[in-house]
Amino acid sequence: MKVLIADQINQKGIEELEEVAEVVARTDITPEELVDDIKDFDAIVVRSRTKVTREVIEAAPSLKIIARAGVGVDNVDVEAATERGIMVVNAPESTSITVAEHTMGLVLSMSRKIAIADNSVKEGKWEKSRFMGMELNSKTLGIVGMGRIGSQVVIRAKAFGMDIMVYDPYITPEAAAELGVEVVDLETLLVNADVITIHVPLTPETKYLISKPQFKIMKENAIIVNCARGGIIKEDDLYDALTQNEIGGAALDVFETEPPKESPLLQLDNVVLTPHIAASTSEAQRDAAIIVAKEIKKVFQGESPKNVINMPVMDPETFQLIKPFFGLAEKLGKFLIQTAQGNINELDITYCGELAEIQKHDIITRMILQEVLNPILTEPVNLVNAPGVAKNRGIIITEGKRSDSKGYKNLISIKMKADNNEVSVEGVFDKEPKIVMINNYQVDVETKGTMVIVCYKDIPGIIGSIGTKLGEHDINIAKMQVGRQQPGGEAVMVLKVDQNVSRDVEDDIKALAHVYDAVSVNL
Template identity: 45%
Template sequence: MKVLLASNIHPAAIEMLKEKVEVVEAAGASFEELIEMISDADGVMVRSKPKLTKDVLEHAKHLKVIGRAGVGVDNIDVDYATKRGVIVVNAPEASTTTVAEHAFGMILSLARKIPQAVANVKRGRWDKKKFMGTELRGKTLGVVGLGRIGSRVAEMGRAFGMDIIAYDPYLSQETAQKRGIELLDIDEVLKKADFVTLHLPRTEKTAGIIGNHAFKIMKNTAYLVNCARGGIVDESALKEALSKGEIAGAALDVFEAEPPADSSILDFDSLIATPHLGASTVEAQENASVTTARDILAVLSGEAPKNPVNMPVFAPDVMERLNPYIGLCENMGKFAIQLTSGRVESVEVVYCGSLRDLKEKGLLTKTVLKSLLSPILLSTINIVNSELIARDRGIKVIQGEREDAEDFASMIILTVKSDEASLELKGVVLGGMHQKIVGIDGYSLEIVPSGNILLVKNEDRPGIIGSIATTLGRHGINIGSMQAGRKKLGDTQIMALTMDQEISEEALTALSLVDGVLSVKATKN
């Protein structure tokens, strides 16, 4: 068997591969050279470059596995690989310690003004009084995001005698308490912490999450650290906060644009910065390469890899039967997490009617969990590890069966319970391909779970629908379709409206003020 190394890979991994397979080193190959060399490869291994797009992969006639020596798989067409039956693996934990150490190094550097003091001495100065620092012992460390890296930083903080508080809406209080961490909402963390360290993915929800509001409620003696993703911190707001003294300082390893498009943010003495070095250690690079090489060899030997990114490969007839339900579960999970407030405590998936006899129900449950959790996790989550990650976060996972599928041949019921509320969705596949949500919290209605959807709960009386439509029109939003469901006449009803445009915060606020409207939520699938 042959493995193509399309990037510079650590020598330890190369030696490991050479013991079992033929290795072809092709770092720096042109596109034409790459498609020629990949044509007879059984495996290929890359770092962040080159891109393995469909145009490349369609030439790989014998390919069984793609290994990414790192975490992100943005340079790999995972969907196309999956359709081709090619397993994609990565190394999600290889850089956990390295990134955590870098983040904590930033904390120490801020506390003792180390970079500024070094620069001062190198300029021939000796201004000891200018660099008075602060101890970490007894200070409060606020961790925003308690995935692998955030949890490791919390451990380091505890070792330095710090009090640990954290914000993570998807970690249970019980699990946090076992780790010696006090869970709070994000505003409370920002108000109380002496040091705030961010460990979040960048999503629509987290983009700019640390902005003007955050800086105004933080202590003016507090420090901010971001070694997670660029764009989580609003850099314009950070510049303003530093110039006004709203916080004492900040440390950034990541930026909205890299290198920073607006370099003036680097002019502040109270800001220290590194050029995205979080994962840049010899050990992390070796761990990533060796971990990935080990998984490549496992796949080529017919064994299960430890870190698969895409779904397990099933026979074509099984996939044909499963695909509509996989899509339904993906969409139900995405839909549910946008409607759920508070910290998720349990997820229950019940298979009704003909789905009771489906052998692959576990795959569908894991698909639900993946789509529920992936928008809010920094670490890689897939259908292989989604259940383990959910349980590790103290989320109870329940899978059940029910004979009654109401008016349908089969149905999936998803119930998500949080510390604030409970949400129930009912989903079906009609005609073997059409995915629909047919129930929300006991209200019967029919929604195609895609695009921009507005859910309005309101009193069931004349005039409210007209008021809602008028309010949307004033904000330039056109209604594509509308469904309404109610339990009994004159009580309450839920309306599901599909929108031609994304719904702005201003429009949502205006809708919530309409007389008779009880709640408003927008989703985007």
């Protein structure tokens, strides 16, 4: 077996690989050389410099695994690798402690005004009275997002004697009790926290999660820290809050635009800024190298690695049978997480028709779970770890088969139970994925773009009032589907719209007479 080290990694990782393979380090390899030479290798290790493109993958008949010694895989064509049955792995846990420590460093820098005091002394000044600080002991830390990094921040904050509040709609009571944290809603956290740290992924739901309304309810001396992703905090609103003394300070390692050359935040004293270095320590780079080296060793030894970004290797015949349903599984998973109210507790998945004859449904189930879990967690969920992550979050998964597929060749039926609602959805694959049933109401919905799903009483005028309300918000309706079981009873309407629909619009629709519920879904 041969492994190509295409970017600089820690020597510990190389030593780990040398136990099972011939290791060739060519950290200055050009894209052209990589295409020419990759045919000789069974594995490749990269960081950020080297791009593993479709061209590279198609030139690699022996390649079994692509390892990214870090968290992201933006420089790897995962789709092309999946098509060739090549595993893509990374090292998501390598940076948890490093980012948590950087978070605490920023908290200390802000609470004790270390950065601006340092600048002052270097300018020849001695302004002791200017830099009155704040103790962390007995202060309240509010953590938004409780994945690997958030959990590590809890451990470190407790050492400083801080009380901890957590906002994470998906944390289980058992996990919260084990960590010794108080779970609250976002508003309660923002009102009460002296220090707020962000540890959630950037998604449509978390985009500008912290903006003007949130700053308005924070304490005047509150400090906010973001080592997660730029765009979760709206920087223009943060600037206003800082200059108008609505909050005490901010510390950012990530920005909406990087580098933030034109940002007005650069001019403020009550801000500490670092250049996206929260994950940059020698220990994190060492751990990343060792983690991916061990993943490669597992593959070479016929074992299953745990940090697989794409699907595990399978025989070509099974892959061809399952591949058409990947898109349907993805869409159904996205639909479920966006319609769930609170924690998802149970998923009952039934495979019908032709799908019932395929033995390996496990891969499709894992793909559904991957799409359900990824939007709510900072660490990547993949086809290998999805069942374990679901189990840790208390989600009960049931799988079944049924020969009857309601007249379709194939059908996936899913019933979801969440804290505050239950949703059932059925989908088929016929050239394209389609949703054909929502909450036992028959529909025919293409799984693209934005849709608004409204549950209402089937009486004259309701459909018109819903359309009017969308029009008031300048939202154009492209298509409409209505499903009902009997006239005058409960009905479901699915509206394909041209614009994204905010929660305020959803609330306005739900406030209409005879409307029971409304939710928007982006597929």
